[in-house]
Amino acid sequence: MADLAVRIGSLRLTNPILAASGCFGYGVEYADSLDLATLGGVVVKGLFLREREGHPPPRIVETPAGMLNAIGLQGIGVHRFVAEKLPELRRLGATVFVNICGSTLDEYCEVARVLSDAAGVAALELNISCPNIKEGGIQFGCSLTGTYEVVSAVRKVTSLPIIPKLTPNVTDVASFARAAEDAGADAVSLVNTFLAMAIDVETRMPKLSNVMGGLSGPAIRPIAVRMVWECRQAVKLPILGMGGICSVSDALEFIIAGATAVQVGTANFVKPFIWSELIDGLGSYLDRHGYPSVTDLIGQLQLPAREHA
Amino acid sequence: MADLAVRIGSLRLTNPILAASGCFGYGVEYADSLDLATLGGVVVKGLFLREREGHPPPRIVETPAGMLNAIGLQGIGVHRFVAEKLPELRRLGATVFVNICGSTLDEYCEVARVLSDAAGVAALELNISCPNIKEGGIQFGCSLTGTYEVVSAVRKVTSLPIIPKLTPNVTDVASFARAAEDAGADAVSLVNTFLAMAIDVETRMPKLSNVMGGLSGPAIRPIAVRMVWECRQAVKLPILGMGGICSVSDALEFIIAGATAVQVGTANFVKPFIWSELIDGLGSYLDRHGYPSVTDLIGQLQLPAREHA
Amino acid sequence: MAVDVFAPVLANTRLSPDYNVLALAAPQIAALARPGQFVMLKTSSGLDPLLRRPFSVFEHLRDADGALQGISILNKRVGVGTAQLYEARPGDRISVLGPLGRPFVPVHPPAAAWMVAGGVGLAPFATLAESLADRATPMTLFYGGRSASDLYYESFFARLGAELVLTTEDGTRGESGRVTQPLERALSTCPAGQPLAIYACGPTPMMRAVAALGERYEREVFVSLEPTMGCGMGGCYSCVVRVRSGTGSHFVRSCLDGPVFDATTVVWDALQAGH
Amino acid sequence: MAVDVFAPVLANTRLSPDYNVLALAAPQIAALARPGQFVMLKTSSGLDPLLRRPFSVFEHLRDADGALQGISILNKRVGVGTAQLYEARPGDRISVLGPLGRPFVPVHPPAAAWMVAGGVGLAPFATLAESLADRATPMTLFYGGRSASDLYYESFFARLGAELVLTTEDGTRGESGRVTQPLERALSTCPAGQPLAIYACGPTPMMRAVAALGERYEREVFVSLEPTMGCGMGGCYSCVVRVRSGTGSHFVRSCLDGPVFDATTVVWDALQAGH
C-alpha cells in the first residue's frame, strides 16, 4: 500500500485529504460520525479575535453544480475556540489547522499569537480571501503588498506553519503565491470562493441577504485546477489545492496539477462520509499506477508533445 | 405585449436576445433551422485578418454544469467572411455583430476597416478576452492601458458601434469597463470564458490538446451576473451580458443586474431552438410584471433594506 | 449519531398532483429516528441538484411481523429536488442521511398534547402522535390545508386516538378558514388547570400565529422550523435562526439546536423570508 | 433540416451488461434520416451531463401497418450519458435532435457493398443495409467484436440478404481475431473487374486499418468517424477532422462535412486520440 504521508513545511500529515474551512464547523460537530484522526487535517471555521454574528439568512443558495455562501464568518472568536473546542479536538486526535481572519494586521497577529500559545494547533491558514465581508481579509488578499504584509507580520509572531489562503478573484494568482513565498509562508491554500451573485427574478431581490456570496463546488473545479497548476510553476511552496473536489479523481487532478494536499469543502455537505472513499481511493490509484508515495505524483502533469498554452 | 426593442448606441435591436460568438458558427449554419431575423442579433465567430487553423482536437471537454473549449479561433479570416458569409447573412435579415480579433493593434484596425467598408455589419465586438491563444487579444484584455488602446485605435477607423468583450479573468472587471468607456466604446460585452483546465487522471495528460481552455456554461453564471452588476454601477454604457444563460429566468437575472441585452452561447449547443422560448418568455414576464418595455427592467435589482455587500 | 443509507425506494404513493409519500428502505435510520427529527435526502444521483434536501421523518415502516423496514417521507413538490422525489420509482436508490436535529419532547398525562399542522407541516406529527399514544397522552390534531384534497392521513391519527380538528381555506372540508381559528377557540375554553403542550409545524406565518396564541394564553409552544439547510450536520452555518439569549439574541444552527424550538425563544422578525 | 423532438422512450432492450437498443418515438426524424446520419440526444433532463451526445440512427421503427413510428439507437455504455440511456425506461422522454451529418452514399449494382463494423460501429449499417437492399446491391457485413456476446442483429442483416462474416477476438464466434483479417482475404480474391465500395465504422484503429487496406487494394473506403461533438450543428467547431485538400490539409467539422468521410482524405495521425 502506497505511502500517503505528505509534508507541509515542518508538519507531517498522515494523508493529504483535509476538511476545508467553513465546511466542517469546528470539527467537533462531526466527531460522533467520524474519526477525525483519520483525516489528513481539519481546517476549522474562520476565526476573528472576537465573536462574530455573521450575516442574516438566507446565507446560501444553490447554483448549477455549485452554491453561493455568505455566512459572514459567524464565529465564536479565538479565545472561546481555544477554551471550548481545541481541547476536544486534541482529545480526538485531529490535526488542527486554524483558519484565521482579521480586519487589521494587528488582529491577524493577535489571533496568531493566541493560537501559538495554545496547545494542539498544527498550522495557521491565513484567510485573506473571504469575499463575504467588507472589513476582513479580502483587502489584503487582493493586493500583492497586502498579502506580503499580512504574511510577514504573522511570520514574526508565530513559529507555526503559516498558510495564506489565496483568492481566485485576481488576474494573476501565481503572483500572489510568489508574494506569500517571499514573505515567508510555509505553503499556500487555494482557492477560496469566487465572488458571485444570484437574483430571484420574481422579487428582483438578490437571493442572499448579503447580495453577493462566494461560489464553491464542482462548478469551479476547472478554474481551481488551472490556478493550482499556475502556482505550481511559480513557487516552490507546497500547495493545498481545493475547489469542487467530490471524488478521488477530482482530488487526483489537483495533486497531478501540483497540490501537495487537497481540501474538501462543499462535497462534505453532500457526502459527510466521503473521507474514507477519498483516502482509500487515493491509495489504490497510487498502487495501480505504481507510485510508492503520493509525493511521487505531485505535479506529474504530462504536457502533450505539441503544446499551445 | 411589452416592447422588447433595445438600443446599443446608435443601433436598435428588435429584442435583446443574441447568439454569442463562437457558439453559433457564422450564423449561416443555423439558417435552415431558424429564422435568423428573429434574433436580436447574431455575433459571429471570432475573425482575424487571415485564416486560422485553430487547435488540434480534443478542443472541448465537458465539466460540471459547463464545458471547456480551446478551439483556437479556427476561422476563415475577415476577407473570406465578407465574400462568402456576409451576403448570405444579409439576405437572411440577420443583425450581424462581428467578433474581431488581432495579434496587434494594427490587425484589429485593419479587420475593423474591412468590415466597416462591407455592407451588412451592424456592430463590431472586440474580442480582447480569448483565453485560448497566446498571441491574440488577451494581452490587451488583461491590461487597462491595452484595453484603452485597442478601443481608441479601432474607434478611429470605424463609425460602427464598437463593443469590447471583457474577460472575467481579472481582479476588477469594472475598471476595464471604465477604460472601454473612456476610450469611446459604445457598449461592453461580458463575460468571455474563464481560463481553466481539466486533467485525465489515468493518462495524467490535460484533456484539451491546448492544455488550458475557457470555461463556459451554467457553472459560471453566478460570477458573470455579479460582474455585470459591478459594471452596471461603474459605467453608463449599455452592457451585453452573458455566461451560462439557459432559460428566460437566467436571461432576466442579467437584465435585472444591468444588462441591456444578453447573449447565449453554450446553451445553444444543447437547445438550438431556445431562441423563441427566450424571446416569448421575456415578453410574458414583462407583461406579467407590468413593464411596458424591457428597458424598464434593466438594472432594476432591488437591494434589501439591510445591505451587507 | 447520523448514518448515511443508500436506500432503495420501496414505494411511491402519490396523494395529489403535488404530494406523495416515499417509502425508503432505511431500517437503521428508522431505528434511531425520534419524533420531529429529519433526514437529508440526495434527490438525484448526479450534480443536479448538488445539495441534499431536508425532510421530516414521516412514518416508521414495519413489516408484517412489526420489524422496522424503513421510513417514509411526506413530500410536497415545490422545486427541482422535491419534483425528483415526486417522480421517484420503486427500485431507485436515494441516499438518506440521518436522523438529524433535536426531536420533539412528548408530554405525559395528565398533560394534553395539541398538534397544529399546516399543509406538509403534518409530516413530523405522525411519529410524535405514535409516541404520545405510547404514553397515553390525550392528543388533538389541528390540521389545516388549502382545500379538502390537501388533507391526508386523518385516519392514521384517528387510529392513534387523536381528536381531529380540520380546516380548509376554501371550506371544502372541516371549518372554513385558518387552522388558528379553532385553535384559539380551544385555547380560550381550555381550563387553566389543564397542563398542555402545543406543537406546531407549517408555513412560517402560521407557526408565528400559533406562537402568538401561546403567549397570549400562556401555553408552551414548540415549533419545527424549515430554513434552508446546506448540510444538516452543523458544518455550514447556513440554517441559522435568531433566538433570544438573556438580554440579547444570537444565531443558532437549526440543524443542531433545532429544527424544534421553544416558540418564545424565536426572534420571528429575523426568520428567513418566504419560509 | 434538423428538428428537435422531445421523444418518449418506446422501449429499452438490453442486449448485454453494456449494450442496449433504445426505441424513441420520433417519427419526424425517422422520416428525414438517411443512412449514416446521426442524432444528438439529451441523455438527462437536467444539467448532468450538460451537453448532448451523438448517436447514429440505428433502425427506422415502423408499426404494424408500416407507418414510421420513430428510430432506435444502439447504445454502448462508456460513461455518464450512455449509462443514462442504458437506464432509460419506457415513458421517459429524451430530446432527440436530428437528423444530422452527411449520409453514406449507397452504391448500386453491379457494384457490391462491403460493410465493416467493429463493436458498436454496427449502428450506422442497419439503415445502410436497408437502402442497399432496396437497390438490390449485393452486400457483405464484416462484423467483429470482443466475443460472441458482443455480436448482435446478425439475423436483421441476414434477412436483408447480407452475407455475414463474423470475427471475435476470443474466437467464441466466427473467425478468431480481427475483422480486418477476413476483409483482407476477401479483397485479395475479389476480381479487379468487380466494382466495390467499402463502408467502415468502429474503433479508430480498425477504421484506419480498413483505410490502409483500401489504399493497398485500390478500393473506395468510406469511414464514419466519432470525434467528440459539442453541438452537432456546425456551431462550435469542436468536432474537427483534418482532411487533405490539394497540397495541404485543414480541419473540417465532422458534424457537417462528416461523420462519413472518404478514407483517403482523412489525415489519420491528426485524429483525436482515443477515438
Ligand SMILES: Cc1cc2nc3c(=O)[nH]c(=O)nc-3n(C[C@H](O)[C@H](O)[C@H](O)COP(=O)(O)OP(=O)(O)OC[C@H]3O[C@@H](n4cnc5c(N)ncnc54)[C@H](O)[C@@H]3O)c2cc1C
Ligand atoms: C427540518 C426540515 C424539515 C422539512 N420537512 C419537509 C417534509 O417533511 N416534506 C416536505 O415536502 N418538505 C419539507 N421541508 C422543506 C423541504 O426541505 C424543501 O421544500 C426542499 O428543500 C425544496 O427543495 P427543492 O429542490 O424542491 O426546491 P428548490 O428548487 O431548492 O427551491 C424551489 C422553491 O422552494 C423554496 N424552498 C427551498 N427550500 C425550502 C425550505 N427549506 N422550505 C420551504 N421552501 C423552500 C425555494 O425558496 C424556492 O422558492 C423541510 C425543511 C426542513 C428544513
Ligand SMILES: Cc1cc2nc3c(=O)[nH]c(=O)nc-3n(C[C@H](O)[C@H](O)[C@H](O)COP(=O)(O)OP(=O)(O)OC[C@H]3O[C@@H](n4cnc5c(N)ncnc54)[C@H](O)[C@@H]3O)c2cc1C
Ligand atoms: C457521429 C457519431 C455517432 C455515434 N454513434 C454512436 C452509436 O450509435 N452508439 C454509441 O453507443 N455511441 C455512438 N457514438 C459515441 C458516443 O457519442 C459516445 O460514446 C458518447 O458521447 C459518450 O458519452 P458519455 O457521456 O457516456 O461518455 P463521457 O462520460 O462523456 O466520457 C466517458 C468516456 O467515453 C469517451 N468518449 C466520449 N465521447 C466519445 C466519442 N464520441 N466516441 C468514443 N468515446 C467517447 C470519453 O473519452 C471518456 O473516456 C457516436 C459518436 C459520434 C461522433
Ligand SMILES: Cc1cc2nc3c(=O)[nH]c(=O)nc-3n(C[C@H](O)[C@H](O)[C@H](O)COP(=O)(O)O)c2cc1C
Ligand atoms: C459555507 C461555506 C463557508 C466557508 N467558510 C470559509 C471560511 O470561514 N474560511 C475560508 O478560508 N474559506 C471558507 N470557505 C471556502 C472553502 O474553504 C473552500 O475554499 C471553497 O468552498 C472551495 O472548496 P469547495 O468547492 O470544495 O467547497 C467556505 C465555503 C463554504 C461553502
Ligand SMILES: Cc1cc2nc3c(=O)[nH]c(=O)nc-3n(C[C@H](O)[C@H](O)[C@H](O)COP(=O)(O)O)c2cc1C
Ligand atoms: C466553443 C466556444 C467558442 C467560443 N468562441 C468565442 C469567440 O470566437 N469569440 C468570443 O469572443 N467568445 C467566444 N466564446 C465565448 C462565448 O461567446 C461566451 O462569451 C461564453 O461562452 C460565455 O457564455 P455561455 O456560458 O452562454 O457560453 C466561445 C465559447 C465557446 C463555448
Ligand code: FES
Ligand atoms: S445545515 Fe449546515 S449548519 Fe445547519
Ligand code: FES
Ligand atoms: S459538433 Fe459543433 S461544430 Fe461540429
